[in-house]
Amino acid sequence: MSEPVGFPGGERTSTVSVLELRSVSKVYGEGATAVQALRGVDLHVEPGEMVAVMGPSGSGKSTLLTIAGSLEDPTSGEVLVDGARLAGMSRNAKARLRRRLIGYVFQDFNLLPGLTAAENVALPLELDGVRARKARADGVSALEALGLADQAGRFPDELSGGERQRVAIARAIVGDRRLLLADEPSGALDSATGESVIRLVHAACKKGVAAVVVTHDAQLASWADRVVFIRDGKIVDQTAPPPGPESLLAQGPRS
Amino acid sequence: MSVPHALLALLSEGPKYGLQLRQEFEARTGEVWPLNVGQVYTTLQRLERDGLVESDGPDGDGPQKGFRITAAGETELGRWLRTPPDLASPPRDELVMKILVAVRVPGTDVHEVIQAHRRYLVQLMQQWTRIKEVEAETDLSLALVVDAELFRLDSVVRWLDAADARLRRAAVEPPAPGGAPLPRPRRRVEVPR
Secondary structure, rough: OOOOOOOOOOOOOOOOOEEEEEEEEEEOOOOOHHHEEEEEEEEHHHHHHHEEEOOOOOOOHHHHHHHHHHOOOEEEEEEEEEEEHHHOOOHHHHHHHHHEEEEEEEOOOOOOOOOHHHHHHHHHHHOOOOOHHHHHHHHHHHHHHHHHHHHOOOOOOOOOHHHHHHHHHHHHHHOOOOOEEEEEOOOOEEEEEEHHHHHHHHHHHOOOOOEEEEEEEEHHHHOOOEEEEEEEOOEEEEOOOOOOOOHOOOOOOOO | OOHHHHHHHHHHOOOHHHHHHHHHHHOOOOOOOOOOOOHHHHHHHHHHHHHEEEOOOOOOOOOOOEEEOOOOOOHHHHHHOOOOOOOOOOOOOOOOOHHHHHHHOOOOOOHHHHHHHHHHHOOOOOOOHHHHHHOOOOOEEEEEEEHHHHHHHHHHHHHHHHHHHHHHHHHOOOOOOOOOOOOOOOOOOOOOO
């Protein structure tokens, strides 16, 4: 199940980044009205790593995510997912890679209203040719793993916003997904519900999934192992690996 | 952080020894604000002098000396809980000062200064979030303290984001001829309390 999707010249070393962007640029439009959304972005995301991308509106953070998820092609530069160069792939191979390796979570859930939670989660597996019964069972166990067993048989309109978003995360990591891409995943949720959503992303990373979470919310971003800051289409800064929590506790009273 | 009132709150549950008060204070504040024994005893002496607590007797400050809250202490505790802290006058915030100053220092990119602080704050938030992730699940007091810290730091990051955007807008369309006016630090907000 977890072997990489077929790709040309696929030598892999043991430490392949799940996602690698190599001087990726993206220009929308042409001539005088051209907009440069990304300018030479380099980014590696390792297995089990959670990276948050912070930046103001229009900084290019959502474009970065759609290009990382092969939903759009870069104007220049290279994107590698699990060691595979997207540019060298046929349309079909790319679609297969998207279905098998990449999960997406958007602000507005995108669950299909006519399907139950379990069916929504199983859908990407079924699309990938997994038998319906097995897909359904995997879907239910993904929901169980996220504490959503009771919701398995319910339809999206019977779920709260927080529950819908957690189902969306279950769908994004079901099967052997290696890369979770999330755009403001707790967007419209209150802070406690938003925290329960980001905890799920964090838990998925502990199990080896790599995640890129785009957000302007520092509390959400602070769950990440690494926070990169993007501005005007360029990565301008990133956090250092944090020291342990000991450095904050028992420092002595502050005034 | 009002140590006297925190001690009164602990004594409102029943009589306690000095050492016990120190342990309970630290446990209830998620051990984020450590307290030394000397601080506990000087505070208790002051509370006793003001008639807010009573002790077992005059002999020494040994660990076996017990303390009780008085009726006046109960009243004072109730008053303090409902009195808002002074949030009306803006504190002289060092970070705000640095950004105000950075705007005017020749050869300094204020946006780079803002980013340095933003990065530092987010790193600090990452550390608090690790604590929340690991320990705060089983320790309610710690969870409350960590949330308070995260919201406080978050509000500073948001202020930096807003300042960043405001300065960029001002660079394109200056707000007034003759450059930005100096901030007037003497302006005070008066709120009836």
